[in-house]
Amino acid sequence: GAGVSQSPRYKVAKRGQDVALRCDPISGHVSLFWYQQALGQGPEFLTYFQNEAQLDKSGLPSDRFFAERPEGSVSTLKIQRTQQEDSAVYLCASSLAHHPVGQPQHFGDGTRLSIL
Amino acid sequence: KQEVTQIPAALSVPEGENLVLNCSFTDSAIYNLQWFRQDPGKGLTSLLLIQSSQREQTSGRLNASLDKSSGRSTLYIAASQPGDSATYLCAVSGLSRGGSNYKLTFGKGTLLTVNP
Numbered sequence: 001g002a003g004v005s006q007s008p009r010y011k012v013a014k015r016g017q018d019v020a021l022r023c024d025p026i027s028g029h030v031s032l033f034w035y036q037q038a039l040g041q042g043p044e045f046l047t048y049f050q051n052e053a054q055l056d057k058s059g060l061p062s063d064r065f066f067a068e069r070p071e072g073s074v075s076t077l078k079i080q081r082t083q084q085e086d087s088a089v090y091l092c093a094s095s096l097a098h099h100p101v102g103q104p105q106h107f108g109d110g111t112r113l114s115i116l
Numbered sequence: 117k118q119e120v121t122q123i124p125a126a127l128s129v130p131e132g133e134n135l136v137l138n139c140s141f142t143d144s145a146i147y148n149l150q151w152f153r154q155d156p157g158k159g160l161t162s163l164l165l166i167q168s169s170q171r172e173q174t175s176g177r178l179n180a181s182l183d184k185s186s187g188r189s190t191l192y193i194a195a196s197q198p199g200d201s202a203t204y205l206c207a208v209s210g211l212s213r214g215g216s217n218y219k220l221t222f223g224k225g226t227l228l229t230v231n232p
Binding site for chain 1: 225
């Protein structure tokens with residue numbers, strides 16, 4: 001596709017349920033990022049993949065958060081036993097280069113997650 | 117820890133006015149700085165990327181400057197239009213132990229409203 005695609009656009013879940021958020025990066029983009037954006041805040045880094053390798057997961061808030069990119073393309077962010085503080089917009093971004101210094105990150109429209 | 121501040125938090129101007137958005141960062145050891153635009157319910161669109169060795173970048177009516185030593189950047193928008201109404205976010209990628217220069221640190225953004 002022409003841009004980064006995320007699904008679903010909106011997700012409502014009850015506290016304690018597991019959720020899975022999908023990201024389709026731009027074709028050929030090596031680097032993939034997940035960010036969490038709370039209401040009225042800027043995005044905060046969660047994790048970074050280079051192809052299928054998860055090189056940095058330092059931003060994941062807890063061990064309930066898990067991300068994978070098994071074939072180096074589509075990525076899934078999974079949140080187990082969701083809590084109300086997980087409510088946010090989850091943004092995915094991709095970049096062409098292996099080390100994206102000087103390369104802009106291209107963002108999807110995000111998944112808005114609401115935990116009841 | 118890098119901190120990014122954007123002033124003002126919100127700005128309302130009449131159509132046609134020139135305006136300046138401000139961004140400051142606490143750690144001057146950065147690889148690059150990006151300005152993004154975010155429309156309601158949407159992801160981020162990269163507007164301009166300035167490498168740490170550069171002083172400014174221009175695209176159409178937009179001009180971004182970078183003063184790395186003082187930790188400041190400005191986004192200048194000429195002849196503003198109602199379609200420019202959006203939230204503008206500044207983000208820096210920094211030098212850190214391990215070279216994680218891909219990690220963007222965002223400000224909270226400036227909400228711009230251009231009135232017809």
